[in-house]
Amino acid sequence: xxxxxxxxxxxxxxxxxxxxxxxxxxxxxxxxxxxxxxxxxxxxxxxxxxxxxxxxxxxxxxxxxxxxxxxxxxxxxxxxxxxxxxxxxxxxxxxxxxxxxxxxxxxxxxxxxxxxxxxxxxxxxxxxxxxxxxxxxxxxxxxxxxxxxxxxxxxxxxxxxxxxxxxxxxxxxxxxxxxxxxxxxxxxxxxxxxxxxxxxxxxxxx
Amino acid sequence: xxxxxxxxxxxxxxxxxxxxxxxxxxxxxxxxxxxxxxxxxxxxxxxxxxxxxxxxxxxxxxxxxxxxxxxxxxxxxxxxxxxxxxxxxxxxxxxxxxxxxxxxxxxxxxxxxxxxxxxxxxxxxxxxxxxxxxxxxxxxxxxxxxxxxxxxxxxxxxxxxxxxxxxxxxxxxxxxxxxxxxxxxxxxxxxxxxxxxxxxxxxxxx
Numbered sequence: 001x002x003x004x005x006x007x008x009x010x011x012x013x014x015x016x017x018x019x020x021x022x023x024x025x026x027x028x029x030x031x032x033x034x035x036x037x038x039x040x041x042x043x044x045x046x047x048x049x050x051x052x053x054x055x056x057x058x059x060x061x062x063x064x065x066x067x068x069x070x071x072x073x074x075x076x077x078x079x080x081x082x083x084x085x086x087x088x089x090x091x092x093x094x095x096x097x098x099x100x101x102x103x104x105x106x107x108x109x110x111x112x113x114x115x116x117x118x119x120x121x122x123x124x125x126x127x128x129x130x131x132x133x134x135x136x137x138x139x140x141x142x143x144x145x146x147x148x149x150x151x152x153x154x155x156x157x158x159x160x161x162x163x164x165x166x167x168x169x170x171x172x173x174x175x176x177x178x179x180x181x182x183x184x185x186x187x188x189x190x191x192x193x194x195x196x197x198x199x200x201x202x203x204x205x206x
Numbered sequence: 207x208x209x210x211x212x213x214x215x216x217x218x219x220x221x222x223x224x225x226x227x228x229x230x231x232x233x234x235x236x237x238x239x240x241x242x243x244x245x246x247x248x249x250x251x252x253x254x255x256x257x258x259x260x261x262x263x264x265x266x267x268x269x270x271x272x273x274x275x276x277x278x279x280x281x282x283x284x285x286x287x288x289x290x291x292x293x294x295x296x297x298x299x300x301x302x303x304x305x306x307x308x309x310x311x312x313x314x315x316x317x318x319x320x321x322x323x324x325x326x327x328x329x330x331x332x333x334x335x336x337x338x339x340x341x342x343x344x345x346x347x348x349x350x351x352x353x354x355x356x357x358x359x360x361x362x363x364x365x366x367x368x369x370x371x372x373x374x375x376x377x378x379x380x381x382x383x384x385x386x387x388x389x390x391x392x393x394x395x396x397x398x399x400x401x402x403x404x405x406x407x408x409x410x411x412x
Contacts, residue, residue, distance in 0.1 A: 012367075012391065012407070013381035014220040161218075163369075165393045165407060169386035175219035180375035185218065187371045190403055192396035199403060201218070201371060 002130050004155055006140040006147050007066055008174055009034035009162040009196065016144040016174035026082040028171055034164045037195035038063065048088055058191045062198050066160070070094060071136025072129035074122075076146040077102075080115065089113075095132040097125045099146060122149055144174045152179045154205055158188070161199045181206060208336050210361055212346040212353050213272055214380055215240035215368040215402065222350040222380035232288040234377055240370045243401035244269065254294055264397045268404055272366070276300060277342025278335035280328075282352040283307075286321065295319075301338040303331045305352060328355055350380045358385045360411055364394070367405045387412060 010016055011034060018028025027034075038044050043060035045052030047067055073092055077100040083091075089110035096115045104117040118125040129138045140150050150156050161174075182205070189200035216222055217240065224234025233240075244250050249266035251258030253273055279298055283306040289297075295316035302321045310323040324331040335344045346356050356362050367380075388411070395406035 013384050014379070163405070165391040167381065167384040167386045167389070167391065169384050173220070175373065178219050178373040178375050180373045183373070185371040185373065187398070187400060187403060190396060190398035192393070194393065197393060197396055197403075197405060199369070 002071070002133050002135055003069075003137040003157040004126065004140065004150065005069075005137055005158045005160070006142070006150070006156065007160040007162075008142065008147065009038075009164055010174045011164055011166050011168040011171075013167050013169065014173045014175060015168040015171040016142065016147075018168060018171040021078070021082060021172070023082050023085055026086055030168055030171065033166045033168070034162070037162060037164070037193060040195065047093075048090060058193050058198070059195070062191060066139075067093075069137045070139045071133025072097065072138050073141045074099065074125050074129050074138060074146070074150075075141040076143050079141065079143045079146070094136075095129070096141075097129045097132075099125055122146075122153060122155070126150075126155060144172050144176065147174065148177060152177075152182065154182050156183075156203055158200065158202045161201075162196045163199060164196050208277070208339050208341055209275075209343040209363040210332065210346065210356065211275075211343055211364045211366070212348070212356070212362065213366040213368075214348065214353065215244075215370055216380045217370055217372050217374040217377075219373050219375065220379045220381060221374040221377035222348065222353075224374055224377040227284070227288060227378070229288050229291055232292055236374055236377065239372045239374070240368070243368060243370070243399060246401065253299075254296060264399050264404070265401070268397060272345075273299075275343045276345045277339025278303065278344050279347045280305065280331050280335050280344060280352070280356075281347040282349050285347065285349045285352070300342075301335070302347075303335045303338075305331055328352075328359060328361070332356075332361060350378050350382065353380065354383060358383075358388065360388050362389075362409050364406065364408045367407075368402045369405060370402050 018030035021028045037059050040055045041060040042053035042056050043063040072094050073096040080098045092113045098117050100117050107115045183203040186202045188202045191198035224236040227234045243265050246261045247266040248259040248262050249269040278300050279302040286304045298319045304323050306323050313321045389409040392408040394408045397404035
C-alpha cells in the first residue's frame with residue numbers, strides 16, 4: 001500500500017532551513033551545508049540527467065531508493081515559490097501537489113512535471129497525491145511547517161533524516177510543536193557516512 | 207591530553223529535558239523516555255553496584271567506555287538541585303564541579319563524591335575539573351544551558367548524542383543559540399541500536 005513519508009536533511013541543532021528564506025534566498029542559503037552529502041553523489045546528478053558527483057557509496061544507494069519509491073510530492077506554497085524560479089526543470093519527476101490558499105491552474109514545468117495547486121487542505125492534497133502515485137509512495141517535501149501538519153494529523157508512515165554535522169544556530173526547525181502523543185516511533189535503519197548520518201524511522205499510530 | 211566532552215540523550219525534536227523541571231520533577235519527567243536504552247543495560251547497573259539490566263550490547267560497551275574516560279564532571283546549579291535529593295549516592299564516581307552564583311562549602315555525598323561549588327565562571331570550573339581529572343577527561347554533564355555555554359566558548363573537544371526515537375513536543379532543547387562559526391564538526395562514530403542511536407562528533411576550532 002502506498003506510504004506517506006518525508007525525507008529531510010537537518011543540522012545537529014535541528015534546522016531544516018536558515019533565516020530569511022525566499023525566492024531570492026532558497027532555504028535561507030543553507031542548502032550547501034545540509035545537502036553536501038547529496039551533491040557529492042553521482043546518483044543525484046544521474047537523476048537530474050547531467051554529469052556530476054564523484055562519489056558512489058551508501059548515500060548514493062540511499063538516493064536511488066528514495067527516488068524509486070516516490071510517486072507524488074506534496075509541498076507548501078512557500079517552498080514552491082522559493083523553487084519555482086530556480087529548480088532544475090527535472091528535479092521532480094512526478095506530480096507535485098502544492099498547498100495554497102489561492103486558486104491557480106496547474107502549471108506544467110517545461111512540458112514535464114505538473115504542479116497542482118490545492119486549496120482545500122492537507123487531506124484533500126494527500127488523497128489526490130495518492131491517486132497520482134498509483135501505488136508508489138507520497139513524499140511530503142516540506143517546508144517544515146507542512147511536515148509538522150502531516151505529522152500532527154497522524155498521516156505519516158515513516159521518515160528519513162539526514163543529520164548533517166553542522167550547527168546553524170538559527171532558522172526554521174523541522175520538528176517544532178510535534179504532538180508527542182500521536183505515534184510510537186521505531187528506529188528502522190541507520191546508514192552511516194562521512195558527510196551525514198541517514199536515519200530511518202517508522203511511525204505507528206498510538 | 208585531557209579532553210572536554212558532553213554526552214547527552216535527546217529526543218528526535220532535540221529536547222534534553224521536559225517542561226516544569228525541578229527537584230520534585232527531575233528532567234521534567236522525561237528521563238524514562240530518553241534513557242531507557244541505558245536502564246536496559248547491565249553495564250549501567252554494574253556501575254551503580256546494584257543488580258539490574260538484562261541487556262549487553264553496543265549500548266553497554268558504550269556506557270563502559272564513557273565511564274572509564276571521565277575524571278571529573280561539570281554541571282549547572284539547577285541540574286545539581288534537581289539531583290541533590292534523588293541521585294543514588296554513587297552516581298558520580300569523580301569530583302563534580304557545580305556552577306553557581308552562591309558561595310558554598312564542598313559537599314561530600316555519603317563519604318564518596320565531592321561536589322565543589324564554583325562561582326567564578328566556566329573557565330575556572332574547567333581548570334579545576336581538569337586538574338582533578340588528572341589526565342582523564344572532563345564531562346560537561348548539563349543542563350543544556352551549561353553545555354551551550356561551553357560550546358559557545360569554544361571549549362568542547364567532542365560530544366556524544368543518544369538520539370532517542372521519541373518526540374517530546376516541548377521542553378528544553380540541547381542545542382539552542384549555538385554559535386555556528388565556532389567549530390568544524392566531524393562525524394567520528396555511529397553506533398546503531400534498537401532503542402537509540404549513538405552518535406559521536408569531533409569538534410575542531412574554526
